[in-house]
Amino acid sequence: MTAGRFALRVIGFALFVAIVVYLPFRISDFRASEFALIGIYFIAILGLNVLTGYTGVISLGHGAFMALGAYTTAILVADHGMRDLWTIPLAGLLAAAAGAAFGLPALRLSGPYLALATFGIAVATPIVIKKFDGLTGGSGGINLFEAEGITGLPEFIVTLPGGKVLSFNDWLYYLTWTFALALFAIAWAIHHSRFGRSLRAIRDNEIAASASGIWLASHKTLAFSISAFYAGVAGSLLAISAFSVQPGAFPVDRSIALLVGLAVGGLGSLAPLAAGAAFLVFLPQWAQDISKAPGVPAVIYGAVLIALMILLPLGVGGLLRRIMGPLTSRLYPRS
Amino acid sequence: MRVLGVIALALAVSTGAASARPTADPGLNSSEIVIGGTVPLSGIAASYASVGRGAEAYFKYVNARGGVNGRKITYKYVDDQYNPAQTVQAVRQLVQQERVFAIFNSLGTEHNLSVRSFLNATKVPQLFVGSGATTFGRDYRRYPYTIGFLPSYIGEGKVYARHIVKTKPNAKIAVLVQNDDYGKDLLAGFKSGLGAKRKNLVAEQSYDALSTDVSSQIARLRSSRATVLLLITTPPFAIRGLVAANRLGWRPQVYVNQVGSATNIMRIVAATANPRIIEGAITLISVKDPLMPRFRSDKGMALYRTIMRQQLPRGDVNDGFHVYSMAVAYTFVEALKKAGRNPTRASLVRAVANLNLRSNPFLLPGVVVKTSSTDHFPLDQGQLQRWSKNQWNPLGKVVSAR
Numbered sequence: 001m002t003a004g005r006f007a008l009r010v011i012g013f014a015l016f017v018a019i020v021v022y023l024p025f026r027i028s029d030f031r032a033s034e035f036a037l038i039g040i041y042f043i044a045i046l047g048l049n050v051l052t053g054y055t056g057v058i059s060l061g062h063g064a065f066m067a068l069g070a071y072t073t074a075i076l077v078a079d080h081g082m083r084d085l086w087t088i089p090l091a092g093l094l095a096a097a098a099g100a101a102f103g104l105p106a107l108r109l110s111g112p113y114l115a116l117a118t119f120g121i122a123v124a125t126p127i128v129i130k131k132f133d134g135l136t137g138g139s140g141g142i143n144l145f146e147a148e149g150i151t152g153l154p155e156f157i158v159t160l161p162g163g164k165v166l167s168f169n170d171w172l173y174y175l176t177w178t179f180a181l182a183l184f185a186i187a188w189a190i191h192h193s194r195f196g197r198s199l200r201a202i203r204d205n206e207i208a209a210s211a212s213g214i215w216l217a218s219h220k221t222l223a224f225s226i227s228a229f230y231a232g233v234a235g236s237l238l239a240i241s242a243f244s245v246q247p248g249a250f251p252v253d254r255s256i257a258l259l260v261g262l263a264v265g266g267l268g269s270l271a272p273l274a275a276g277a278a279f280l281v282f283l284p285q286w287a288q289d290i291s292k293a294p295g296v297p298a299v300i301y302g303a304v305l306i307a308l309m310i311l312l313p314l315g316v317g318g319l320l321r322r323i324m325g326p327l328t329s330r331l332y333p334r335s
Numbered sequence: 336m337r338v339l340g341v342i343a344l345a346l347a348v349s350t351g352a353a354s355a356r357p358t359a360d361p362g363l364n365s366s367e368i369v370i371g372g373t374v375p376l377s378g379i380a381a382s383y384a385s386v387g388r389g390a391e392a393y394f395k396y397v398n399a400r401g402g403v404n405g406r407k408i409t410y411k412y413v414d415d416q417y418n419p420a421q422t423v424q425a426v427r428q429l430v431q432q433e434r435v436f437a438i439f440n441s442l443g444t445e446h447n448l449s450v451r452s453f454l455n456a457t458k459v460p461q462l463f464v465g466s467g468a469t470t471f472g473r474d475y476r477r478y479p480y481t482i483g484f485l486p487s488y489i490g491e492g493k494v495y496a497r498h499i500v501k502t503k504p505n506a507k508i509a510v511l512v513q514n515d516d517y518g519k520d521l522l523a524g525f526k527s528g529l530g531a532k533r534k535n536l537v538a539e540q541s542y543d544a545l546s547t548d549v550s551s552q553i554a555r556l557r558s559s560r561a562t563v564l565l566l567i568t569t570p571p572f573a574i575r576g577l578v579a580a581n582r583l584g585w586r587p588q589v590y591v592n593q594v595g596s597a598t599n600i601m602r603i604v605a606a607t608a609n610p611r612i613i614e615g616a617i618t619l620i621s622v623k624d625p626l627m628p629r630f631r632s633d634k635g636m637a638l639y640r641t642i643m644r645q646q647l648p649r650g651d652v653n654d655g656f657h658v659y660s661m662a663v664a665y666t667f668v669e670a671l672k673k674a675g676r677n678p679t680r681a682s683l684v685r686a687v688a689n690l691n692l693r694s695n696p697f698l699l700p701g702v703v704v705k706t707s708s709t710d711h712f713p714l715d716q717g718q719l720q721r722w723s724k725n726q727w728n729p730l731g732k733v734v735s736a737r
Contacts, residue, residue: 030432037424127543130514139515140445141419145452154457169431242423243453246445249420251545253378288376288414293649294384297414298377 013185016271020177024170033169033241034281039176040237041277045261046180046187046270047230052259053268054196055223056203057107061118063255064125065095065228067247069235074142074245075135077149084149088179088236095232096225103224107217122255126247141246144239152240172241179233188270190226199223200268231258264308266317275316360680362436368671368678369409371429372441373422376414379545382570383442385650386465387412389660390440392646394668399645403671410664411435417442419449426450430459437462437683440484440663444468444516447481455480460684462670463663463713467491467594468516469524472712475688480680482687482711484663486593486621488517489524490715490736492567494619495590496528498719499535499563503588507537509561511552511576513568514541521567521592537561542572550579557585565590570600574607581608589616593717597655598626601722616722619736621702621714622659625652627727635696662697666690666704666713687713701733712737 024032044066051057069091076082076090106117129136136142144150152175156168190196198219201209210216239245257280265276283304287297312319362369374387387410394408402408411433415421422441429435430453438454441447442465451471454461455478463484464471471483499508510525512518518541526533538559540552549568553576556564564580564587566573573595580587589612591601596618604613623630623639630636639661643652650657671678673686690713692704702716717736720727 028432030428033424033427033431123545126545130543138519140448143448143452145456154453169427238420242420242449244419244423244449246419246449248418248445251379251418253416253418284414284416292376292414294376294381 009188012271013188016184017181020181024166024173025164029167029169032167032173036169036172036176036241038274038277038281039173039180040234040241041258041261041280042180042274043176043183043237044231044234044258045265045273045276046183047227047234048258048262049227049265049268049270049273050187050190050199050230051223051227052262054191054199054203055220057220057223058111058115058259059118059224059227060115060252060255060259061120061122061125062227062231062258063250063252064121065099065231066235066238066254067125067129067245067250068095068098069232070239070245070249071129071136071142071235072232073236073239074144077144078142078147081147082149084144084151084240085175087149088233088240091236092229092233095235096229099228099231100221100225102228103221104217107220107224119252119255122252125250129247129250136247139247141244141249143244145243150240150243176237176241179237183230183233184270187230191270195219195222260305262315264305264312264315266312266315266319269315269317269320272315272317272320360436361434363406363678366406367409368403368406369411369433369435370437370439370667371411371413371426371433371435372439373415373425373429373446374412374440374442375417378416378418380417380443383417383465383656385654385656386440386442386660388647388650389657390664390667392642392650392657393661393664395646396642397664397668403668404676408668408671410439412440415443415446417446419443419445422446423449423453426453430454430457435459437680439463439667440465440660442466447471448516451478451481458680460680460687462683462687463666465663466517467520469520472710475711480684482684482706482713484666484713486619486715486717486736487524487712488520488592489527490712491593491619491717492521492524492526493528494717494719494734494736495565495592495617496525496530496532498617499590500529500532503563504532506535506563506588507559507561508535508563508565509538509556509559509587510536510540510565511549511556511568511572512539512541513572514543517594518567525565525567542568544569544572549575550582552576553579553585554583557583561587563588563590565592566595567592568595570595570597573600574603577604577612578608581612586612589613591616591618593619593621596620596720596727598624598727599653599655601727602626602725605725610725613722617730618720618722618727619717619734620720620727621698621717621736622655622662623697623699624655624727625658626655629729635698638696658697662695665695665697666692699733 048062051059072091072094073087076087077084130139152168152171154168156171158166198214261276261280264279265273287300376384391410394410398407413425415425437460439462444466447464461481467485467488469487469489512522538556540556542549566576573591669692670687674683688706688708690704690706699718704713706713715737716733718733719730721730
């Protein structure tokens with residue numbers, strides 16, 4: 001990467017951070033909670049991107065790793081009195097371990113077979129959670145609202161020197177986006193590392209990659225594990241922001257939604273994935289605003305998705321590359 | 336603009352404090368009261384959408400007659416896709432952005448549990464929860480802003496148990512139960528109602544709401560040689576369970592819980608399987624069923640049909656959820672009338688806990704909606720029904736389902 005290109009990236013990232021920090025000053029209290037949710041999806045999609053976007057391995061089961069992260073946080077906070085913030089990395093690590101454990105045997109499968117195996121864990125997740133109701137609270141789940149370790153409650157309110165009032169929705173917003181930006185930076189580092197290039201080599205041609213000395217099994221397992229880490233952190237943040245977890249919060253649809261967000265954002269992109277996350281939060285609402293008649297919101301959702309995929313086959317990221325490509329290529333030579 | 340935003344924020348976060356003052360509650364002005372709730376409009380449980388639409392139709396009917404104390408009722412129901420995580424987000428939107436006065440008629444056990452603490456902490460009424468889970472009526476000291484509506488599942492389970500003990504004291508009993516809080520609650524009530532006859536319960540099989548087939552469970556229940564089968568199931572699983580039992584040639588005395596026993600469901604069973612499988616089946620109901628011939632000339636059902644025709648012409652008149660939701664909406668309107676000319680959230684909650692309504696047109700004759708400061712179960716009566724000649728027929732008097 002040339003110095004000019006790197007500088008451009010740093011400026012871009014700084015701009016992204018500035019927008020994230022400033023946004024709550026412009027939007028309503030409730031919107032902040034929606035953008036917090038976008039941050040959570042953004043994290044999960046960034047993780048899925050490491051697996052699907054770079055390595056070319058499709059997972060239909062990332063909702064399961066989110067569930068694992070969410071339950072790790074809920075159980076540690078509700079039953080062991082831990083502070084919610086400390087449970088976030090733990091939730092990520094546990095999900096990463098589970099991802100590695102699942103990845104080792106499952107990655108012997110390839111293509112659609114692996115996708116089906118991951119689909120299997122997504123289907124089983126809510127039922128397994130209900131099975132262990134002593135630990136997980138069964139179908140009613142775990143309520144965190146009255147737990148000691150929860151930092152931001154609806155009473156949370158801070159007045160900044162400028163007169164801006166920070167509500168608990170703003171707190172959730174900054175919490176999730178702090179993690180989102182940190183994990184974004186890590187994803188960016190992975191993208192530009194030797195490891196990231198190896199993953200993309202695996203995606204493009206496994207045989208060629210392996211002939212060049214890339215050990216497929218370890219790379220794929222590590223990619224699976226990293227991606228599960230992201231999902232675990234996202235799940236943990238979801239539990240904190242909802243003050244509760246239930247098995248019903250992790251249906252198969254959730255795993256599929258992440259893949260939809262990734263496709264809309266653009267496989268292999270980074271910052272545009274935030275658009276995919278926003279799509280997941282806002283499109284169902286817009287569809288409902290248009291009509292609540294039976295079946296209509298689902299049809300609108302489907303139609304918009306189809307139209308979007310036809311118009312933007314490479315997602316928002318692909319569109320941005322097409323627009324920006326001619327501009328940036330004048331700034332520095334493509335190598 | 337910025338200043339306005341800050342003021343709005345300050346208001347939003349101080350809703351708790353505001354409810355202590357008599358006139359400052361959100362969602363209310365001299366011409367309108369805005370309430371909200373969550374209902375699945377899409378996803379696996381989309382058939383429950385009628386619970387939102389029927390209530391909306393009733394409010395429109397009331398509004399067309401001038402509303403309550405000159406205020407029109409606006410009911411904003413949002414889709415939560417039957418996913419509790421979506422319920423949390425949707426309820427926050429209703430409370431913090433739409434600024435609703437109260438949450439009303441939200442559907443689902445886990446879904447209401449996921450927001451109960453939040454609503455009580457912010458002192459927003461959570462009224463007539465669409466779930467019979469006992470906790471919503473029982474734990475009012477801890478959650479004073481929450482109240483249920485349906486007879487508690489525990490109470491319903493006891494009614495079936497008492498009937499079996501009385502009519503077939505030595506029958507072996509098998510149960511098919513949904514493996515969530517609803518199923519567990521009803522089964523617990525059933526077991527406690529069996530009392531000394533508990534040993535007659537010889538087989539129990541559970542299924543997951545996300546599964547699609549219960550025939551292996553039914554086969555196992557049948558192998559227990561039970562002669563009574565209790566279905567603690569939602570409509571699709573009541574149908575599948577009975578069809579599977581029929582396929583095996585099993586002819587137990589069937590009991591179906593209220594959630595899964597609507598006439599249109601039973602008729603699907605009669606049409607797909609042998610009608611004899613459900614001949615003599617027993618259920619408990621509290622709400623009038625639109626397909627019951629004995630209500631053909633009933634005044635309440637005439638009102639129901641009029642409202643459906645005028646306000647929801649494209650809705651299915653035979654869908655019992657529409658009647659149920661109008662029964663809930665009727666109760667809300669009556670409570671609102673009692674909450675004073677200028678109701679507050681607190682006065683509405685007091686009114687809701689002080690009801691004695693004998694004439695809800697959508698409930699079975701003789702069923703009274705009654706609450707007090709120590710009784711947060713509005714509907715705790717029902718009447719057993721026996722299935723014969725392709726319809727439900729009353730069996731005995733209105734009984735208590737506590």
